[in-house]
Amino acid sequence: MDNHTAKEILSAYRPNGADAEDPNFRAALQHCERDPAMKAWLADQEQFDRRFADALADIRGPAKGRESILATLPFSREVTAAAGNRRSWLKFTALGLAALLVLSAVYMGSLLRLGPSLEPGEFALSRLAGSIVLLDYRASDVTSLQTWLHDRGAPVPGSLPEALALASAVGCKVFSNDRGGQISVLCVKIEGNLVHIFVFDDQTRDLLDAPRGQWWQENNYNLIAWEDNATVMAVATRAEPLLLPALL
Amino acid sequence: MNPESFRAIVHDWYDPLYRFALSLCRNPDDALDLTQSAFHKLAANAGRLREDNKAKSWLFSTLHREFIDHYRRSRRFPSTSLDLVAEPSHESPRPPGSSLDAADALELLDALDERYRAPLSLFYLESFSYKEIAAVLDIPIGTVMSRLRRAKDQLRARLENGAANPGESLPFPGKVDHG
Structure with missing residues (x-):
């Protein structure tokens, strides 16, 4: 076996040891044991794989999605009962009906999916800030983010405090509800601290039921909301309280 | 499949499938649409799936097929539902020096050709052997191995070239360290 073949085979070798007994990997593993360079390559490969798998393992699906799926359990129970006696045409009919119900549930689920939109009082800005995993657009300056948001019809801040406007940008993201409302989030870094700037449109501004111009704390975030020419904006950051006055 | 086993399957595979x-x-x-749809289809086919341990492959194959059939060509304007707010991870913080986060990892995966992205994503779920990946994606075992090799080479090259610069990346919820 040559190094190229061994590397190709071992690219499928999982770093958690689940494949240790698989005979298809044995020869390639033995090849690595005999060759110090290959042994080092394998160790490095496993470290890389572990690092990547750990990073992806952080991702969790939304809890509401799981609840929505489990809500279909009564339908699956009917399917199970119907499947118990396949010889009876009555049971076949029941199976068909149950399947129809499930398909209806899927259709309704796709329409309603997660229930009605959030109402004021249910909305937590810190939770929205904490939910940001992927950005829709990345750029290193705030102006580029504003242009991108503007071109897509998403809410854009009319003006920003200087510290935020000149901050190093990371990217932005748009949230929407089923009533057509949108919230833009511009993510910037100030002195190594990540700062989320939220911009609400007319449809979403009432979600933010918080006093304007006063910092408050929520789930380890420091937050403040304000209005600028009828545009509601807010900031969420985990920066130390001492640094907060400099942001605005 | 009874309701209890369906519940257990949702518990075990909801997050990895998502x-x-x-x-x-x-x-x-x-992603949520695809995940929910796969589970709803599983519920609809519960009577036909004789062995619960086949559910894992069935779910991932179904989701992958649906992605190819309906989603691959329609990357709509990105916008995330306000009702859809991901749960922060509650696991212990990653060791110092491990700077790759979920957002970086997804960015890197996204840059890969789709032929490589699907097998590599399954591989990094860690519960899939190369044989299972081959079955889910309906490709030969040798193809799985060669695609994994090429995908990892591309990932490494992008990481080493700073394609996903951890310093500029967005910390994943619950893992923020402002030191």
């Missing part, structure tokens, strides 16, 4: 869906379509809304 993770796979997100790596394919990169849009949280679409």
